[in-house]
Amino acid sequence: MSRRPPRGEYIETDTGNKVARKATLVGTQNIMLGGKTVIQPEVMIRGDLVRSIQSSSSSSSSGTPNNTAVAIGRYCFLSRASCLRPPGRFYKGAFTYMPLRMGDHVFVGPSSVIQAASIGSHVHIGARVVVGEFAIIKDYVRVLDETVIPPNMVIPSFSIVAGQPARVIGEVPEGGHEAFELRDLYKTVGNNPQPPAS
Amino acid sequence: MAPLNPYTYIQCPCSDSASLGRPSDATSPTSADGDEEDNAFDPRAPRANFSLYPLEYLLYCEDCHQIRCPRCITEEIATYFCPSCLFEVPSSNLKSEGNRCTRSCFQCPICIGPLSVTSIEAPPSDPSLLVPDRAGTPHTTYSLICSYCSWSSTEIGIQFDKPNSIHAQLAKIRNGGASRLTAKERKERRKELSHRGGEAALAASSEAAAGQDMDLETQFANLKLFYNSQLADPNAGDNGFSSLGDLGFSSPSSLSRIMNLYTGGKLHDPRAKSKLGAMREAITADEGLLETDLDESSLITQLHQSDFLDTASSTQICSQPPNLGETYIYGAARFNSSLRPVPYLLRTKRSKRCPVCRHIISKPEAKVQTTRFRIRLVAGSYIPSITIRRLNLPGPNGPAAPAILGDLLEPLKPVHFVLTFKNPIFESLKVTLGAPAKTPGRFPSKVTVLCPQFDIDANTDVWDEALKENDRESSGRSRRRAGTESQFQVEVGKIWERGRNWVSIIVEVVPASLKLEPGRDVLKQDEDVLEIPMFVRIEWEAEGGGDDAASGTGRDKDQKEKKELAYWCVLGLGRIKQG
Ligand SMILES: [Zn+2]
Ligand SMILES: [Zn+2]
Ligand SMILES: [Zn+2]
Ligand SMILES: [Zn+2]
Secondary structure (H helix, E strand, O other): OOOOOOOOOEEEOOOOOEEEOOOEEEOHHHEEEEEOOEEOOOOEEEOOOOOOOOOHHHHHHOOOOOOOOEEEEEOOEEOOOOEEOOOEEEEOOEEEEOOEEEOOOEEEOOOOEEOOOEEOOOEEEOOOOEEOOOOEEOOOEEEOOOOEEOOOOEEOOOEEEEOOOOEEEEEOOHHHOHHHOOHHHHHOOOOOOOOOOO | OOOOOOEEEEEOHHHOOOOOOOOOOOOOOOOOOOOOOOOOOOOOOHHHHHOEEEHHHOEEEOOOOEEEOOOOOEEEEEEEEOOOOOOEEOHHHHHHHOOEOOOOOEEOOOOOOEEEEEEEOOOOOOOOOOOHHHOOOOOOEEEEEEOOOOOEHHHHOOOEOOOOOHHHHHOOEOOOOOEOOOHHHHHHHHHHHHHHOOHHHHHHHHHHHHHOOOOHHHHHHHHHHHHHHHHHOOOOOOOOOHHHHOOOOOOHHHHHHHHHHHHOOOOOOHHHHHOOOOOOOOOOHHHOOOOOOOOOHHHHHHHHHOOHHHEOOHHHHHHOOOOOOOOOOOOOOOEHHHOOOEEOEOEEEEEEEOOOOOOEEEEEOOOOOOOOEEEEOEHHHOOOEEEEEEEOOOOOOOOOOOOOOOOOEOOOOOEEEEEEEEOOOOOOEEEEEEOOOEOOOOOOOEEEEOOOEEEEOOOOOHHHHHHHHHHHOOOHHHHHHHOOHHHOOOOOOOOOEEOOOEEEEEEEEEOOOOOOOOOOOOOOOOOOEEEEEEEEEEEEEEEOOHHHHOOOOOOHHHHEEEEEEEEEEEEEEEEEOOO
16 A cells, blocks of 8 residues: 555545545455445454465365455445454354355445445445344345345345345335445545545 | 424326316316416315325326326236245246245245254154164255244144255145045045945045044135036926026026125126026035034133234234145134244235326336336436425524434425436426425415426436536526525525426425414324425426438428426425424
């Protein structure tokens, strides 16, 4: 990460990521950021929880083990005090973590904890949400505030989910797809934030 | 009280039966022209609830040039799929298997969380009990476990031998672990028995059926078989009561009609006409007779001994699938132990049609895993979006505190709201607004739209915009941006702010006072919400007749066609402070 002379609140990388200095990124070598992602203060990403058992297919095909613990796409927005933590389980008698993958334009609300196996693109996760281990959230999903998504739950595309435990309470309407875009939100934070477009 | 975020709801024309489907061309006068003031839309009218939608929920028919809402469109199912395993279910399977996933996807009967198949570690087995041939491979069984509340299918005495096709395995197990025959197995067994022939075998089967708890599915199958055999029996009709019997339940024609209702066959069986007359009823369990067991004392003692938490709630019972393995239809015990895992209901992908011209206005790609649409005509790409922001002008004591959305509105104190209209189309839009001077309802607030008529520039290419933006830097927009809003005066007839494809105007509102006669009246729910109805008319010039637009580039100007669309919308501005 390149540091620029004026010490702002954010570190802005060459690929356009804006990472708050007050964010805690553990095991940065295992965290992949696609670019243009905002990581707000007090966010924690547990890149140290790396897979300890390599799946047989990947180790045979390529010599170097894949050590990605958390992979984040483009234009994601991790709000203050949210936490990304790879899920873990027993696999063939031994405990191992598995990578957490996130697509593009994923918004994670403040104080939410994400332990999903995968989150698609264009997903909005509200505030104080818990996404359980190995949950799978597909594209265009809206998770309302304070939802608890149980481990292993699969949420299909265009779902609106809420509740404890989460249940699908509605469908994202056809006209609601564009609202998931986070390009404009990206511009409003950082060391030289632009005012939100009216 | 919960803070209220400003909102805009748009009325679909389908609520007005007269204008439904009529293309909004210039010749047909809309209700707005004549008696607009008289029948101003009342957002509080009970019917308004059914016609107001946020912009995202509305579609648009290009042929009718009209807004379409979820209430008036017609839907067609494109794909059925399981929301848990995301496998597509062919529609042919639906008829035979029902509308639930038949793989291994289940919801917890207690909390509706997802159930996952988990292996139960075989207890350290007593070597003396070990069957020699099984010694090499320890026998593992599987259970369904809820990852949210830790409910396990072992609590209802159900375990599985295989980790896959749980649905099929579950169909063979009753709560408690007793096995039951599936419909197919029962049929085979019956066939086998009748094959063997002999009265003895039949009597044995009849006894077996009676001995085994007859569940709903078995009873239905037995009855169906019995009645079918009655219908097929040529002697059944020969008893002289044909004219009378035809009206009764026990006549073949009404019976075949009823059975067709249940089995989804043709309503009229041509063969039924030829056979009129009464038939006998089922008299053995094998024929589907089930004697009602009116002795519920054991259930009552069980209820006495159990806890409230051992009984199922009505929501839990409602989410139960119709359980054909249920033993009795009457006196069903409502214990948690009688609940069963709930197979996931299937979900659908649907295309949507205009109710008037039948054109498809939304069509998703059929594959489950793709989120693309072949056709997606959303209202948001045809009519301007309206966003609401509260404006705080400086008071006499210096600059005002920044307005926070969701703040309560002071009664009788003028407030200003900035309405921003964003043009989604590639032509410039002429917008005309109309709002009743007083909001409808018991507490009329005064409303003044300071600039009821304006033009919005076209939604041009983003790069054009970038160039234009430089020109504009010195004028209007940046001026407002640089200075604080407090430097500006609210002027009547003037646009507040303008951008590439958007225009902001000001609406002045004097909220009503919510004074109630003490002790007499109460405020109804949400009566303190300040909602203003607004009539929006947009006019634009469109390329005439899509097809010849490309050829007639020279006559472009003549080809342009005037279009207009008018609709009511409701702006929710905030709550008025009480007292
Ligand atoms: Zn409608
Ligand atoms: Zn399934
Ligand atoms: Zn549960
Ligand atoms: Zn139409």
